Amino acid sequence: MTKKIKSIDLELKNNPELLKAWIKQQALDLGFSDCVVAEPDNRAEMAHYQRFLDLGYHADMDYLAENLDKRADPTLLVPGTRSIICVRMDYLQHKPQARYIPDTPDMGIIARYARGRDYHKTMRGRLKQLASRIEEKIGEFISRPFADSAPILERPLAAKAGLGWVGKHTLIINKQAGSFFVLGELFCSLDLPFDTPVKAHCGSCSACIGICPTQAIVEPYLLDARKCIAYLTIEYKGSIDMALRPLIGNRIFGCDDCQLICPWNRYAQLTSIDDFHARHGLDDTDLLSFWAWDESEFLSKTEGSPIRRTGFQSFKRNVAIGLGNAHYSEKIVQALSIKHAQHNDLVYEHQDWALQQQLKKASSKTT
Numbered sequence: 001m002t003k004k005i006k007s008i009d010l011e012l013k014n015n016p017e018l019l020k021a022w023i024k025q026q027a028l029d030l031g032f033s034d035c036v037v038a039e040p041d042n043r044a045e046m047a048h049y050q051r052f053l054d055l056g057y058h059a060d061m062d063y064l065a066e067n068l069d070k071r072a073d074p075t076l077l078v079p080g081t082r083s084i085i086c087v088r089m090d091y092l093q094h095k096p097q098a099r100y101i102p103d104t105p106d107m108g109i110i111a112r113y114a115r116g117r118d119y120h121k122t123m124r125g126r127l128k129q130l131a132s133r134i135e136e137k138i139g140e141f142i143s144r145p146f147a148d149s150a151p152i153l154e155r156p157l158a159a160k161a162g163l164g165w166v167g168k169h170t171l172i173i174n175k176q177a178g179s180f181f182v183l184g185e186l187f188c189s190l191d192l193p194f195d196t197p198v199k200a201h202c203g204s205c206s207a208c209i210g211i212c213p214t215q216a217i218v219e220p221y222l223l224d225a226r227k228c229i230a231y232l233t234i235e236y237k238g239s240i241d242m243a244l245r246p247l248i249g250n251r252i253f254g255c256d257d258c259q260l261i262c263p264w265n266r267y268a269q270l271t272s273i274d275d276f277h278a279r280h281g282l283d284d285t286d287l288l289s290f291w292a293w294d295e296s297e298f299l300s301k302t303e304g305s306p307i308r309r310t311g312f313q314s315f316k317r318n319v320a321i322g323l324g325n326a327h328y329s330e331k332i333v334q335a336l337s338i339k340h341a342q343h344n345d346l347v348y349e350h351q352d353w354a355l356q357q358q359l360k361k362a363s364s365k366t367t
Contacts, residue, residue, distance in 0.1 A: 013138040020192045023085065026133050030126045031273050032087040033181060034174070036195040038161035040074040040081045040187070045156040052222065059225040061235060067151035074157075077150060078187040080142040083194065085130070085186040086158045088172075089123060090269040091116075091276040092180045093283070098266040101211065101257055104250070106326045108290045108319060111230065111254025113182060114306040115278035121304075122275045123147035123184040131186060142189035147182070154183045165200035168220040169208035169258040175201060178268035179259050201264070208258035213247045217258065229255035233318045234310050239349055245321050246357075250287060252318040253307050279305070287326055290319045291335055295342050316347045324354030328361035 012019050020037055027035035049071065058064040070077040074084060091113045096102075102109075113119065127145030135141065146152055159166050163183075164174035173179045175198070202220075209217045216227035225231040229251050232240055240248070259265055271277075278284075280301040293301070295312045302308045307315065323332050336355040339348060 008139050009137050016191055016193055019138065019190070022137070023130070023134060023192070027085070027087055027130055030129055030133075031089070032126065032130075032184075033090045033177065033269060033272075034088045034163055036086050036158070036161035036163045037192045038084045038086050038157045038185075039194045040084050040157075041072075042074065042153045042156050043072045045153055046072045048221070049153065055224075057218075057222070057224045057226065059231055059236070061225065061231075063151075070151045071153050074152060074187065077152065078142070078144045080189045081187045082189050083192040084157055084161075085127075085188060085192075086154070086161055086163055087123075087127070087130075087184045087186070088158070088163060088174070088177075088181040089119065089184070089273060089276075090177060090181045090271045091119065091273070092268055092270050093277050095268060095270060096256075096260055096265070099207070099261055099263060101260050106286050106288075106329075107250060108252045108285055108287045108322055109250050109255075110252060110282050110307065111256050112180060112283075113276070114253055115276075115282040117275040117279070117304045118306045118308075119182050119275065120147045120149060120306075122273065123182065124149070127184055127186045131188070134188075134190075142187075144187045145184065146187065147184045152185060154185055157185065158183055160197050161195040162198045165198055165202070166221060167208065167262065167264075168202050168206060169212075169217055169262070170221060170223045171259065173202070173262065173264050175264065176267055176269075178265035179262060180265060180268045205263065207261045207263065211257050211261040213249060213251075213255070213257060214244055233314075237311070237314050237346075239346060240317070240321065242353070245350075245353065246325060248318075248321050249325050250322040252287075252290065252315070252322050253310060282307075287319055287322045288329075288331060288335055291316070291323060294340070312342075313344050313346055316343060317350045320347060320350040320354045324350075324357035326358075328358055328365065333358050333362070 024035045053065050075081045124145045124147050131143040155172050164172040167173040171179045214227040216224050218224045298312045
């Protein structure tokens with residue numbers, strides 16, 4: 001159904017610079033932390049991206065190798081696109097201690113972006129609101145919102161428009177806000193002036209490369225997902241390599257280490273969005289409590305959460321690995337000695353491994 005336009009602001013409609021400034025103000029008003037306008041062209045990025053694929057660093061995420069034409073030319077994804085409005089949402093509820101990795105091996109660590117509601121719906125919803133505000137002001141135009149939901153190389157788009165620069169860990173870093181934020185895009189048919197890149201400020205720092213528990217950042221700006229804890233604990237549904245299990249530690253959904261160590265995150269901003277606030281104690285729950293969850297509790301406490309993506313069995317697999325890496329505890333040994341009917345063979349395999357790890361620790365205490 002076509003919206004009725006009360007009165008078109010012709011001055012705004014006919015002045016691209018003025019319109020862009022107005023759109024940015026509306027974006028901030030809607031809770032976005034920043035807003036830039038990118039040219040819909042990622043062809044310069046494709047050689048680097050193709051190398052990533054050729055090396056097999058996308059693991060079993062075969063969809064990353066599809067629609068390469070659309071990744072290079074976003075106008076093929078949404079015909080009529082003339083510019084892309086790129087936004088960021090900060091998601092920190094509490095500011096972490098600068099350049100510090102917490103040592104809490106008995107707690108279940110969930111990546112900070114995933115402790116509240118799933119940001120994808122929040123991001124798309126607010127981008128739709130932004131599009132509606134623009135349409136109410138200047139009339140109909142083509143638009144489509146995205147939040148990590150299509151074949152879009154969103155980080156290069158954001159970087160080329162100055163939202164930040166791509167860090168050596170492959171995430172976007174903003175000089176005033178660090179990297180604890182998520183990205184979204186509004187493809188549109190508006191002829192808006194493009195913003196320009198900012199200078200990269202990683203310099204000789206390689207803290208993110210050195211801190212990565214599994215050494216997944218194989219070289220600056222290149223990540224091997226097959227080793228990445230975020231991939232292993234979220235996307236991967238199989239048996240995790242024995243050599244990687246001890247390195248995963250107590251990270252049961254994602255990993256923030258490369259961000260926590262980054263010196264630019266001393267400037268990280270707190271979120272103004274309630275949806276990012278932790279729910280159900282997901283920022284402060286021990287591994288044994290997570291292990292006690294049955295499937296109904298998992299579904300209840302992850303409703304509307306990104307954690308649903310990994311599924312019950314994979315989540316319990318992750319918790320089992322965490323228990324194996326935790327401090328020795330008789331309670332952990334007792335819990336791991338019981339096989340739950342709701343668990344599948346994948347969980348049992350990792351549970352058996354975890355139990356052996358705990359028993360080894362018990363043995364070393366007595367020798």
